[in-house]
Amino acid sequence: MAAGASDDRQELLHLIKDGWFEETQSFWTGQRFSLQVEKVLFHARSAYQDVLLFQSTSYGKVLVLDGVIQATERDEMAYQEMISHLPLFAHLNPRKVLIIGGGDGGVLREVAKHPSIDTIHMCEIDEMVIDVSKEFMSDTLATSYEDPRLTLVVDDAAKFVTQDGHGTYDCIIVDSSDPVGPAEALFEAAFFQSLHKALNPGGIICTQAECQWLHLDFISKVYRACCDIFTEVEYAYTAIPTYPSGQIGFMLLYKGPETSAAEDDGECDDLRPLTSLRVAARLPSAEVQASLKFYNPALHTAAFALPEFARRKLDEARAKVKPRS
Amino acid sequence: MAAGASDDRQELLHLIKDGWFEETQSFWTGQRFSLQVEKVLFHARSAYQDVLLFQSTSYGKVLVLDGVIQATERDEMAYQEMISHLPLFAHLNPRKVLIIGGGDGGVLREVAKHPSIDTIHMCEIDEMVIDVSKEFMSDTLATSYEDPRLTLVVDDAAKFVTQDGHGTYDCIIVDSSDPVGPAEALFEAAFFQSLHKALNPGGIICTQAECQWLHLDFISKVYRACCDIFTEVEYAYTAIPTYPSGQIGFMLLYKGPETSAAEDDGECDDLRPLTSLRVAARLPSAEVQASLKFYNPALHTAAFALPEFARRKLDEARAKVKPRS
Numbered sequence: 265m266a267a268g269a270s271d272d273r274q275e276l277l278h279l280i281k282d283g284w285f286e287e288t289q290s291f292w293t294g295q296r297f298s299l300q301v302e303k304v305l306f307h308a309r310s311a312y313q314d315v316l317l318f319q320s321t322s323y324g325k326v327l328v329l330d331g332v333i334q335a336t337e338r339d340e341m342a343y344q345e346m347i348s349h350l351p352l353f354a355h356l357n358p359r360k361v362l363i364i365g366g367g368d369g370g371v372l373r374e375v376a377k378h379p380s381i382d383t384i385h386m387c388e389i390d391e392m393v394i395d396v397s398k399e400f401m402s403d404t405l406a407t408s409y410e411d412p413r414l415t416l417v418v419d420d421a422a423k424f425v426t427q428d429g430h431g432t433y434d435c436i437i438v439d440s441s442d443p444v445g446p447a448e449a450l451f452e453a454a455f456f457q458s459l460h461k462a463l464n465p466g467g468i469i470c471t472q473a474e475c476q477w478l479h480l481d482f483i484s485k486v487y488r489a490c491c492d493i494f495t496e497v498e499y500a501y502t503a504i505p506t507y508p509s510g511q512i513g514f515m516l517l518y519k520g521p522e523t524s525a526a527e528d529d530g531e532c533d534d535l536r537p538l539t540s541l542r543v544a545a546r547l548p549s550a551e552v553q554a555s556l557k558f559y560n561p562a563l564h565t566a567a568f569a570l571p572e573f574a575r576r577k578l579d580e581a582r583a584k585v586k587p588r589s
Numbered sequence: 590m591a592a593g594a595s596d597d598r599q600e601l602l603h604l605i606k607d608g609w610f611e612e613t614q615s616f617w618t619g620q621r622f623s624l625q626v627e628k629v630l631f632h633a634r635s636a637y638q639d640v641l642l643f644q645s646t647s648y649g650k651v652l653v654l655d656g657v658i659q660a661t662e663r664d665e666m667a668y669q670e671m672i673s674h675l676p677l678f679a680h681l682n683p684r685k686v687l688i689i690g691g692g693d694g695g696v697l698r699e700v701a702k703h704p705s706i707d708t709i710h711m712c713e714i715d716e717m718v719i720d721v722s723k724e725f726m727s728d729t730l731a732t733s734y735e736d737p738r739l740t741l742v743v744d745d746a747a748k749f750v751t752q753d754g755h756g757t758y759d760c761i762i763v764d765s766s767d768p769v770g771p772a773e774a775l776f777e778a779a780f781f782q783s784l785h786k787a788l789n790p791g792g793i794i795c796t797q798a799e800c801q802w803l804h805l806d807f808i809s810k811v812y813r814a815c816c817d818i819f820t821e822v823e824y825a826y827t828a829i830p831t832y833p834s835g836q837i838g839f840m841l842l843y844k845g846p847e848t849s850a851a852e853d854d855g856e857c858d859d860l861r862p863l864t865s866l867r868v869a870a871r872l873p874s875a876e877v878q879a880s881l882k883f884y885n886p887a888l889h890t891a892a893f894a895l896p897e898f899a900r901r902k903l904d905e906a907r908a909k910v911k912p913r914s
Contacts, residue, residue, distance in 0.1 A: 284621065294647025296609065298621040322619025477830050503828060503836050505802050510835010511828050558896045566894030569887040571667065
């Protein structure tokens, strides 16, 4: 499975120059992040995307999909811990969890740390990502694929969540790539409607929601669409050096305990529970906290403190939400 | 003053390749950030460093010193507002302020927004940085050099702060470049001792303090040294896409109201004032808040919420501080 065919070599020549991997910039023009390559470990085209794994000189192993960095062993915890523990610690008692995407295994590793969880469903579209991660990063990212609570499905998540019998999740974590390529459907209103249906009342969703420095208009659009569907909608973010502009955001979505979107009366703020998503509803046990390198309860709240330029933009989007009838 | 001499062209060829400025990586190996160049506006070597200013395709004008990005018009507010307003809003009534470095004028622009301030001293070592900023960025960064409260001194700050008659500052903001080259002395214990002397009791210092992702050992060393000198020492940070790893930190230093280092008895935590640096002591007026693109009081507190890996490291450093006798 290692790079060998001449097509692959051409692709590699395009991505790696003079020993440096240069990230593709179609979604963020005029800026470029590069990592020095020690050795290419894997390169192939799956049914969905270009999959590259290399050993870097200073960031451990690096997983790249369609020319965009997905995870490096040095800083992946900033993303995996935050996208997982923001919804899980905002929930009082998560028992059944759905992971969408996350083929590298990092979100699964974090979800598996919660003893209250008895059922983990995971739906990843690209089996090659899972296989590569299991083969090369079994001690760092893909540590928990043997967890007995896990049911792994290789399928299109947009299809998976509309199927009968998959409802009643307490938390859903959408660890998607950018909304170009295979993950495009995971940012559309229809998908969020499906997620809302798949969620238990009182349930919480956390989705990868792009970078406020680069795609604030896009975030604002998704935010507003979610305000039409969910009881509480919040935008949070984490620092992560190897993602574009050093940051990635999350949309946190709450389905009220005694209501559904159709029954809501008033703006999405009206039904905000007393404990907002901005505050951890539970503290990590000493054992779990000791296993974390990034998340802690103070950082949970800090993740929702937006810079003025973003706060204003999302406040404007919220103000435009029509009262439901 | 524009690039012209053959030496400068050689230097430029080194910094700009195929229309992209590639940042020099001596202080962060294996990773590289690049910006696309539209036009070089200025390039020369000053008495202290290589000074480059270019128009980028997507970040406005970009100031580069010794190959390292100092400010881009698109994201500079994240740095300038936080390094200025963290100490100024943590202080109840700042009247006399010293800016060290900050030749681009951005910190001065933010300091000048505080109506309580009647005296601003600024000490920048490199006049070329001031001149370039005034010539090319008078409407964005260098907006406040005509402020009647300003006394501008072109000198070595390490020397300036030891001179008689310069004491009694309420706030000191140290907007330095990295501790390689002209700013090296601004990270040494002797300099922090001088700053402590130059500060009023109850005064607050904020210094540029590198990135926790890249230089945590260095930060920890400076942090510990400051704990020996100041009543309260805190590390905060801001997101800024065009700085290495997308983030930069600040050391916030508080000199207790009724004490000096020599008189302290106990660890640096013992004399923490009721209102810690982590909370804004005053709220921005509506007018000032409207002028801000980044800082707000919620972000003030969030800036001190460290990821676990950094929190643990600085807690260890603090635990090693010897009680003063």
